[in-house]
Amino acid sequence: xxxxxxxxxxxxxxxxxxxxxxxxxxxxxxxxxxxxxxxxxxxxxxxxxxxxxxxxxxxxxxxxxxxxxxxxxxxxxxxxxxxxxxxxxxxxxxxxxxxxxxxxxxxxxxxxxxxxxxxxxxxxxxxxxxxxxxxxxxxxxxxxxxxxxxxxxxxxxxxxxxxxxxxxxxxxxxxxxxxxxxxxxxxxxxxxxxxxxxxxxxxxxxxxxxxxxxxxxxxxxxxxxxxxxxxxxxxxxxxxxxxxxxxxxxxxxxxxxxxxxxxxxxxxxxxxxxxxxxxxxxxxxx
Numbered sequence: 001x002x003x004x005x006x007x008x009x010x011x012x013x014x015x016x017x018x019x020x021x022x023x024x025x026x027x028x029x030x031x032x033x034x035x036x037x038x039x040x041x042x043x044x045x046x047x048x049x050x051x052x053x054x055x056x057x058x059x060x061x062x063x064x065x066x067x068x069x070x071x072x073x074x075x076x077x078x079x080x081x082x083x084x085x086x087x088x089x090x091x092x093x094x095x096x097x098x099x100x101x102x103x104x105x106x107x108x109x110x111x112x113x114x115x116x117x118x119x120x121x122x123x124x125x126x127x128x129x130x131x132x133x134x135x136x137x138x139x140x141x142x143x144x145x146x147x148x149x150x151x152x153x154x155x156x157x158x159x160x161x162x163x164x165x166x167x168x169x170x171x172x173x174x175x176x177x178x179x180x181x182x183x184x185x186x187x188x189x190x191x192x193x194x195x196x197x198x199x200x201x202x203x204x205x206x207x208x209x210x211x212x213x214x215x216x217x218x219x220x221x222x223x224x225x226x227x228x229x230x231x232x233x234x235x236x237x238x239x240x241x242x243x244x245x246x247x248x249x250x251x252x253x254x255x256x257x258x259x260x261x262x263x264x265x266x267x268x269x270x271x272x273x274x275x276x277x278x279x280x281x282x283x284x285x286x
Contacts, residue, residue: 150177
């Protein structure tokens with residue numbers, strides 16, 4: 001997950017003498033450092049369970065990983081994960097669930113779908129093949145996505161409209177094939193039969209693209225981004241945290257800079273056991 005296919009290393013719109021600090025964290029399994037926003041935080045619930053905290057909102061000490069699910073589960077099977085966690089949490093008693101990888105994947109999927117819902121309510125999404133095609137041909141589409149079960153002909157038609165609108169005919173530019181079906185997308189957006197989605201706001205497209213990159217990176221789809229998809233070329237200067245604002249470190253920030261994101265209203269459900277979601281502190285509500 002060190003190199004995400006949806007995230008550019010160049011940042012548009014920053015001054016030449018850019019002094020902006022991008023918080024970094026160290027992966028406990030590889031030792032590699034990367035931007036905090038591209039890694040996945042793990043935290044301990046009040047019951048002592050190790051659970052994903054993909055929004056980096058849970059209080060207390062956290063541990064960060066920057067590997068895909070396959071690598072994580074291999075490290076867990078060989079005992080390397082437990083050793084790394086023991087060092088990170090200073091020997092604090094904890095229980096590592098056997099399905100940790102699945103829980104992280106579910107949390108990342110939820111974060112992506114929540115982000116889609118937020119952008120939909122802000123008016124940044126266009127749905128429906130005809131409306132998307134019209135917007136794409138006018139060059140208004142910054143990110144085009146297709147459900148996993150979208151028809152080939154329909155996707156190809158919209159991909160072509162996207163290339164026309166961007167004056168990139170003959171290129172490999174295409175929409176992103178999502179790892180979820182139209183049924184899941186429809187449920188997330190409260191609509192019927194959502195097969196294709198277009199983002200017509202650049203900042204919104206970057207936020208969605210970032211959430212999608214983390215999810216796809218974890219489930220091992222980074223290498224399937226060619227030919228070039230429509231989420232490339234978006235500036236990281238409008239990534240989620242920059243767009244909504246990073247909150248300053250709070251009193252619970254004790255693991256070297258974990259941030260409670262006060263403005264993230266995407267909403268992971270925070271139950272007593274946090275089923276399938278983030279380990280977001282007892283009685284905490286997003």
